[in-house]
Amino acid sequence: MTRYQLQKKEYIQKMFAGISQRYDFLNSFLSLGRDRYWRGFAASKLPPGLILDVCSGTGDVAIEVSNKSDVIATDFCREMLQLCTGKLNDRDICNVSCVQSDAENLSFKDETFNGAIVAFGIRNVADIKKSLSEMSRVVKKGGKVVILEFSQPRNPVFKSVYFFYFQKILPVIGAVISKKKGAYSYLPSSVMAFPERSKFIEIMRESGIKEIYLYDLTFGIATVYAGCKS
Numbered sequence: 001m002t003r004y005q006l007q008k009k010e011y012i013q014k015m016f017a018g019i020s021q022r023y024d025f026l027n028s029f030l031s032l033g034r035d036r037y038w039r040g041f042a043a044s045k046l047p048p049g050l051i052l053d054v055c056s057g058t059g060d061v062a063i064e065v066s067n068k069s070d071v072i073a074t075d076f077c078r079e080m081l082q083l084c085t086g087k088l089n090d091r092d093i094c095n096v097s098c099v100q101s102d103a104e105n106l107s108f109k110d111e112t113f114n115g116a117i118v119a120f121g122i123r124n125v126a127d128i129k130k131s132l133s134e135m136s137r138v139v140k141k142g143g144k145v146v147i148l149e150f151s152q153p154r155n156p157v158f159k160s161v162y163f164f165y166f167q168k169i170l171p172v173i174g175a176v177i178s179k180k181k182g183a184y185s186y187l188p189s190s191v192m193a194f195p196e197r198s199k200f201i202e203i204m205r206e207s208g209i210k211e212i213y214l215y216d217l218t219f220g221i222a223t224v225y226a227g228c229k230s
C-alpha cells in the first residue's frame with residue numbers, strides 16, 4: 001500500500017468517526033430522502049441467503065437486507081458500527097451481526113456469502129480494485145456483488161444544476177450541521193474523482209465479477225452495478 005493510500009485510509013476513518021452522529025440525518029436531508037429508495041433498489045438485486053454489507057456505516061443497507069436475509073455488517077470505523085448496533089437493538093433486529101473489518105482485507109473465508117453489497121463506500125476506499133476483489137473472493141461462485149455509488153448525471157442541463165447544489169450548497173449545509181468543515185467538501189470532490197461508469201465496470205471485471213448490469217437512479221445521481229462472481 002502506498003503512502004498516499006495509507007493517508008487516505010486514516011483520513012477517511014477519522015472523518016467518518018467525526019461526522020458519525022449527524023451522518024444519518026444529513027444523508028436523508030441532503031438527498032431529499034432519496035437515499036432510502038437508492039439503498040432499497042440496490043438491496044433488491046441481492047439473492048436470498050447470507051449477505052455481507054461492506055462499508056456498512058450506520059447499517060441502513062444491512063437493516064434493509066435483513067428483511068429477507070441474514071447479514072454481516074462490516075466497517076472499519078468503530079463509531080459508525082456502534083451506531084449501527086444501537087439501531088439494531090432499538091429495532092429488535094437479531095439477524096444482523098456487526099464486525100469491524102477493512103474492506104481491502106476482509107476477515108472472512110473464501111466463498112462464505114451468497115452476496116455482497118457496498119453502498120456509498122467503494123468511493124472512499126484507498127484501493128478500489130483490491131476491495132472489489134475481496135468482495136468477489138468472499139462470495140460463492142455465481143453469487144452476487146452489488147455496488148451503489150454516486151455518479152455524474154448524464155444530462156448536461158440537469159448536471160449543471162445538480163453540480164451547483166452539490167459543489168456549492170451541499171458542502172455549506174453539511175459543514176454547518178456536522179460542524180466538520182472538510183467532510184462535505186470531500187463528498188463532491190470524491191464523486192468527481194470516482195471512475196466513470198464504463199471504467200468502473202472494467203475494474204469490476206478485472207476483480208472477477210461478470211454479467212454486470214448497470215441501473216442509473218434519479219437522473220443518474222446514483223448508480224447501481226450488479227454482477228455475478230465468475
Ligand SMILES: C[S@@+](CC[C@H](N)C(=O)[O-])C[C@H]1O[C@@H](n2cnc3c(N)ncnc32)[C@H](O)[C@@H]1O
Pocket residue numbers: 009012013016027039054055056057058059060061074075076077080101102103104118119120121124125126
Ligand atoms: C458514505 S459511508 C456509507 C455507509 C452506508 N453504507 C450507507 O449506505 O450509508 C462510507 C462508509 O465506508 C467506511 N469505509 C471507508 N473505507 C473503508 C475501508 N477501507 N474499510 C471499511 N470501511 C470503510 C466508512 O467508515 C463509512 O462508514
